[in-house]
Amino acid sequence: xxxxxxxxxxxxxxxxxxxxxxxxxxxxxxxxxxxxxxxxxxxxxxxxxxxxxxxxxxxxxxxxxxxxxxxxxxxxxxxxxxxxxxxxxxxxxxxxxxxxxxxxxxxxxxxxxxxxxxxxxxxxxxxxxxxxxxxxxxxxxxxxxxxxxxxxxxxxxxxxxxxxxxxxxxxxxxxxxxxxxxxxxxxxxxxxxxxxxxxxxxxxxxxxxxxxxxxxxxxxxxxxxxxxxxxxxxxxxxxxxxxxxxxxxxxxxxxxxxxxxxxxxxxxxxxxxxxxxxxxxxxxxxxxxxxxxxxxxxxxxxxxxxxxxxxxxxxxxxxxxxxxxxxxxxxxxxxxxxxxxxxx
Amino acid sequence: xxxxxxxxxxxxxxxxxxxxxxxxxxxxxxxxxxxxxxxxxxxxxxxxxxxxxxxxxxxxxxxxxxxxxxxxxxxxxxxxxxxxxxxxxxxxxxxxxxxxxxxxxxxxxxxxxxxxxxxxxxxxxxxxxxxxxxxxxxxxxxxxxxxxxxxxxxxxxxxxxxxxxxxxxxxxxxxxxxxxxxxxxxxxxxxxxxxxxxxxxxxxxxxxxxxxxxxxxxxxxxxxxxxxxxxxxxxxxxxxxxxxxxxxxxxxxxxxxxxxxxxxxxxxxxxxxx
Numbered sequence: 001x002x003x004x005x006x007x008x009x010x011x012x013x014x015x016x017x018x019x020x021x022x023x024x025x026x027x028x029x030x031x032x033x034x035x036x037x038x039x040x041x042x043x044x045x046x047x048x049x050x051x052x053x054x055x056x057x058x059x060x061x062x063x064x065x066x067x068x069x070x071x072x073x074x075x076x077x078x079x080x081x082x083x084x085x086x087x088x089x090x091x092x093x094x095x096x097x098x099x100x101x102x103x104x105x106x107x108x109x110x111x112x113x114x115x116x117x118x119x120x121x122x123x124x125x126x127x128x129x130x131x132x133x134x135x136x137x138x139x140x141x142x143x144x145x146x147x148x149x150x151x152x153x154x155x156x157x158x159x160x161x162x163x164x165x166x167x168x169x170x171x172x173x174x175x176x177x178x179x180x181x182x183x184x185x186x187x188x189x190x191x192x193x194x195x196x197x198x199x200x201x202x203x204x205x206x207x208x209x210x211x212x213x214x215x216x217x218x219x220x221x222x223x224x225x226x227x228x229x230x231x232x233x234x235x236x237x238x239x240x241x242x243x244x245x246x247x248x249x250x251x252x253x254x255x256x257x258x259x260x261x262x263x264x265x266x267x268x269x270x271x272x273x274x275x276x277x278x279x280x281x282x283x284x285x286x287x288x289x290x291x292x293x294x295x296x297x298x299x300x301x302x303x304x305x306x307x308x309x310x311x312x313x314x315x316x317x318x319x320x321x322x323x324x325x326x327x328x329x330x331x332x333x334x335x336x337x338x339x340x341x342x343x344x
Numbered sequence: 345x346x347x348x349x350x351x352x353x354x355x356x357x358x359x360x361x362x363x364x365x366x367x368x369x370x371x372x373x374x375x376x377x378x379x380x381x382x383x384x385x386x387x388x389x390x391x392x393x394x395x396x397x398x399x400x401x402x403x404x405x406x407x408x409x410x411x412x413x414x415x416x417x418x419x420x421x422x423x424x425x426x427x428x429x430x431x432x433x434x435x436x437x438x439x440x441x442x443x444x445x446x447x448x449x450x451x452x453x454x455x456x457x458x459x460x461x462x463x464x465x466x467x468x469x470x471x472x473x474x475x476x477x478x479x480x481x482x483x484x485x486x487x488x489x490x491x492x493x494x495x496x497x498x499x500x501x502x503x504x505x506x507x508x509x510x511x512x513x514x515x516x517x518x519x520x521x522x523x524x525x526x527x528x529x530x531x532x533x534x535x536x537x538x539x540x541x542x543x544x545x546x547x548x549x550x551x552x553x554x555x556x557x558x559x560x561x562x563x564x565x566x567x568x569x570x571x572x573x574x575x576x577x578x579x580x581x582x583x584x585x586x587x588x589x590x591x592x593x594x595x596x597x598x599x600x601x602x603x604x605x606x607x608x609x610x611x612x613x614x615x616x617x618x
Contacts, residue, residue, distance in 0.1 A: 075456055076456070076617070077452060077455060077456065077617065078617050079617040079618050081618075096617075097365075097458055100456060100457060100458045101363040101364070101365070101458055102363070103456075105453075105456045107449060107452060107453070109449050111448065111449035111450050111452055111453040112448070112450060112453075113378075113445065113448070113450045114448070115382045115385050115386065115441075116378065116381070116382070120378070120381065124374055124377075124378055125453075125457065127366060127370060127374040128366060128371065128374055128454070128457040128458065128459045129363040129364070129366065129457060129458065130363055130364035130365055130366035130367070130370070130458070131361060131363070131364075135361045138361065139361055156385070172453065176361070176362060176363035177360070177361055177362050177363075178363070
């Protein structure tokens, strides 16, 4: 029955929920071996996450990695096929109504009605969340200031730019002062200025209002800038989790990247013996050299490569990024796996 | 269900504002209100049906009034207004708008709120009934100008509007079923395939007694035949109203049972999380 989702559960269910809350220590989001299959396809395959209240958790991975599927399950739009998840202390499968009261969601595409004005859309959202008229007026006024749409808030949404729609979508997710906000790739398709505005707002929501934020992104810089902790997902599994700094430290303090043509196996063997080099890997015409002393090691590396048969096209020294973490763990770049998916 | 509000305290908010279950009536009025606000912004959904109804009303009177003048105690203008009303209100619904909601993902935004899933559909239907009732007005006004009189008085007019609106709702259920099942605007437009047999294989243009052969047989099983009978009886008024009115209501209920079963099944499929 459709309405059953909105009804209270029996006492047994309540007790189970209570135990769950105690077990999770009132974490904002907890998943245990969460799975979602679509036929034979395992979109999400045994994901375990524990996100304390007040954290910005960045969920990083290429398109098709399972990020949005997890968000849809945590937001109660999709039921898990295995494992379990609690959001704000309530099981997403057995108690979706209570979860919905406590979360705000901005999905990947701004889910707006072009035939309503911004004010009408926010007011309707407020009504559906049970806010009273005065409360709605107050929240619309607060959010109008936050998203800075000016007179456009009274105009039809169909006349908005992409950035304005994103900001309104974010406001719609916040109308009821949620405990937890899910932002599914909130800056995809935005221009750099709008992206910075969204970043600034995400930080403010977290720092000033204490809102827990679950942020999925395919942009490394975004996860690096915003997230307290990052979970890296690939093919439905979490392959690494930690603070951006810790994850990057695990790769090494400096990276020397060399684009080459020729026998990379020979180059790897030679570079492994260069003083200061900690690790050398070859990935599709690129040598990734890990070192703790990049500026001191780059010259010996160049000299060593000159003595091999490979032709050096480009040689770069930089600190590791989250993409390097992804590369280390999966053997491919996030951007590269995206373009492969798009071409397929 | 608890009515406690849940929120995070904000520095800017002096008092806590947080979500709470809104209640079924608020859910319904919110969804219906939004659907009604969209109507004047989407006049193409209501102007053509009224135009078609008025056009055929006038043209059919001009074409067939003389032909039927030989039938004793028969006024073709009064006879035809029921058909004009049904042409105007049949197929009027927000189902195409619901498809756009599905395509734009706004439907998902609604599902993310605590709104009752049934309220999303019923709220649209409440709006449809209101729109259908309003659409009958210009057709009735033209009818009055052309000499149509309701011997049943204002109650007869009210019954006429209510019955027409209920039929509009019953028929709209097919559109919603297709909208929710397919999420495809072109598929929703295919409800016109039902519109033609319902509206034309019946006593739309001449009395049932004048139909012959297969059309007479088909009309016997067409619920719209009885609906038209009920509507026309409201013009006549008096004690003879009740039997045709009862048959008309029964016809609407039968069609509504089928269409509502289909559209609520489609809703369950659409909001199913598995």
